[in-house]
Amino acid sequence: TLDPGHFHAALVQKRMYPDVSPTVHVYAPEGNDLKMHMDRINSFNTRADNPTKWESKVYTGPDFFEKMLSGKAGNVVVLAGNNARKTEYILKSVQAGYNVLADKPMAITPKDFELLKQAFETAKQKGVMLYDIMTERFEITTIMQRELSRFPKVYGTQEKGTPDDPAVTKESVHHFCKRVAGKPLQRPPWYYDTAQQGEAIVDVNTHLTDLVQWETFPGVTLSPDDVNVVTARVWPTPITLEQFKMSTSLGEWPEYLKKSLDANQVLQCRANGEFTYSLKGVYVKVSVLWNFQPPEGTGDTHFSLMRGTRSSLIIQQGEAEGYKPVLYVEPRRGTGVKPEDIEAALKEAVAEINKTYPGITFEKHETGWRINIPASYAVGHEAHFGQVTEAYLGFLKNHNMPAWEVPNMLTKYHTLMEAYKKSR
Numbered sequence: 001t002l003d004p005g006h007f008h009a010a011l012v013q014k015r016m017y018p019d020v021s022p023t024v025h026v027y028a029p030e031g032n033d034l035k036m037h038m039d040r041i042n043s044f045n046t047r048a049d050n051p052t053k054w055e056s057k058v059y060t061g062p063d064f065f066e067k068m069l070s071g072k073a074g075n076v077v078v079l080a081g082n083n084a085r086k087t088e089y090i091l092k093s094v095q096a097g098y099n100v101l102a103d104k105p106m107a108i109t110p111k112d113f114e115l116l117k118q119a120f121e122t123a124k125q126k127g128v129m130l131y132d133i134m135t136e137r138f139e140i141t142t143i144m145q146r147e148l149s150r151f152p153k154v155y156g157t158q159e160k161g162t163p164d165d166p167a168v169t170k171e172s173v174h175h176f177c178k179r180v181a182g183k184p185l186q187r188p189p190w191y192y193d194t195a196q197q198g199e200a201i202v203d204v205n206t207h208l209t210d211l212v213q214w215e216t217f218p219g220v221t222l223s224p225d226d227v228n229v230v231t232a233r234v235w236p237t238p239i240t241l242e243q244f245k246m247s248t249s250l251g252e253w254p255e256y257l258k259k260s261l262d263a264n265q266v267l268q269c270r271a272n273g274e275f276t277y278s279l280k281g282v283y284v285k286v287s288v289l290w291n292f293q294p295p296e297g298t299g300d301t302h303f304s305l306m307r308g309t310r311s312s313l314i315i316q317q318g319e320a321e322g323y324k325p326v327l328y329v330e331p332r333r334g335t336g337v338k339p340e341d342i343e344a345a346l347k348e349a350v351a352e353i354n355k356t357y358p359g360i361t362f363e364k365h366e367t368g369w370r371i372n373i374p375a376s377y378a379v380g381h382e383a384h385f386g387q388v389t390e391a392y393l394g395f396l397k398n399h400n401m402p403a404w405e406v407p408n409m410l411t412k413y414h415t416l417m418e419a420y421k422k423s424r
Contacts (some may be wrong), residue, residue: 001027002068002089005033005081005188008103008133010040011373011385012078016052019393023055025070027157030060033081033188036294069096076101076396080133082188084196085204087112090130091119091210093290099129104206106132106413108198113417120406129401131392132281132409135384136207137173137214140377141325142304144360145313147353148329149306152343154330156309158216161283163230163276168216168284170208171207171303176239176271177247177293178300187247190252192239194270199234199272200288201423202416208286215306216282221404222416227407230283232275236260236268237290275419296324300381313370324378330368386398 001024002008016022028034046076059067068077069092077093080103087107087290093100094120109117123130136142149155161167176192179186190196197203213222244267245251253261253374260268262311274287296302302325304315311332317325329346331339346362346369352362359374395401 001028001037001078001082002093003033003066003079003085004037005190006103007036007040007185008385009039009078009080009135011050011382012043012101012133012389013041013054014044014382015050015386016054017386017390017393019397020052021074023057023066025071025073026056027060027064027071028058028060032362034058034060036081036186036188038404039174062175065092069093072097075099075275079080079103079285082190082196083108083198084190087115087119091115091122093095094126094128094130095120096121097126097128100397101131101133101389103133103200104204105146105198105416106206106409107417108202110417110421112324114412120410124406127274129392129396131395131401131405132206133385133388134207134210134214135381135388136211138379138384138387139302139325139381140166140357140373141315141327141371142211142215144327144353144357144373145306145315145368147220147357148313148349149215149308149347151349151352152277152346153310154308154329154342154349155306155313156337158282159307159309160281161307163278163283166276166283166285167307168212168282169303170211170285171287171289172204172208173289173291173301174204175291175294175300176237178324186249189244189248189250190256191248192244192267192269193256194261197288199230199270199273199423200287200290201234201275201419204288205273205275205286205419207410208288209415211304212279212284212286213361213412216284219402219404221407222279222411223407224411225361226280227273227277227411227415227418229277229415229418229422232273232419234270234273234423237271237292238262239267239269239292241265241267243292244418264390273419273423275422277419278413308332309335311342327371327373328365329371339368346365 076099107113127159159167270289276285306313312330361372362369
């Protein structure tokens with residue numbers, strides 16, 4: 001594990017893996033980021049229920065990165081932390097012959113993206129695997145949305161939409177102050193500096209852009225030529241010093257944030273971003289909003305729409321759903337398609353899906369049908385890190401990473417960088 005500054009680095013180790021040594025070498029500068037990481041690993045090792053057995057060997061010298069590159073203590077580098085140096089870390093790790101499992105985003109500026117392209121080229125030459133942690137592909141309502149879109153009698157064919165009325169929409173609402181692994185999350189102060197964390201357009205939108213590709217064109221190899229960014233914008237979330245202190249335990253603004261303070265000494269954090277683009281002619285809109293704190297009893301939320309010629313597949317996560325994601329199937333009005341025909345097709349589709357995901361059912365709802373998913377499938381965001389890691393280790397062991405993964409990662413980051421440039 002290299003320079004872990006984000007809690008995602010620890011979540012990769014929330015469970016053990018049969019093929020992974022319990023000895024983990026951590027290379028990082030001394031400081032609070034490292035302390036918080038080690039505290040999380042320790043909490044996994046000491047929990048009452050199914051504790052982990054990680055043994056950490058920590059090196060904190062000023063040459064920690066060079067030491068890791070030359071040390072060859074393992075063969076997979078896990079990267080989740082400050083994004084300012086992340087792409088450099090990725091490139092040099094790959095050049096040194098390491099496999100890399102990196103948290104998103106792997107690049108936060110167009111300049112970084114040039115290094116990332118180089119890293120993928122080098123990984124190919126060296127026969128090592130570079131992969132980003134796309135947890136949202138393991139969220140069950142998203143999986144069901146993708147599955148149902150593959151049944152033409154239910155979904156029809158993919159609508160193209162227009163720039164003003166996109167056929168695919170994803171919106172994600174996040175919070176700076178929240179609970180992780182049962183405890184209030186302490187953010188590193190640099191998290192509020194978009195020059196170090198990245199703006200929403202290139203950060204959380206990595207997930208949304210990935211899901212658009214994964215759901216709308218499953219198994220299809222995409223290229224930058226398939227992408228056309230139409231509009232993009234970024235806007236700030238105001239953060240008071242009191243809020244900043246609540247989430248970082250720091251009572252004053254660091255020097256690097258002072259440039260973003262307004263006349264009232266409130267931080268204008270450029271955290272929100274959205275853009276509209278076309279992918280192979282299908283118009284898409286992705287938006288990420290950051291608030292400081294969720295209302296009591298709620299958390300991060302997700303909205304997702306896929307519009308086919310016969311029905312729309314919609315994930316809602318509002319008050320009506322108890323702030324848990326729920327998938328709805330809504331017949332398209334005015335298309336001449338009879339709702340009873342879609343219902344019959346849905347019955348067949350769900351029977352087919354049950355072969356892989358037993359227990360999925362559906363029921364009538366005022367706008368169409370609600371897909372009922374057993375609670376056992378909703379394992380939660382934190383567990384998805386173990387699922388991604390397991391999938392990655394499987395690719396590594398069996399040499400069977402799908403051929404579309406690398407071109408589609410490059411297409412995804414190309415899309416984000418075009419939106420980043422357009423937002424300027």
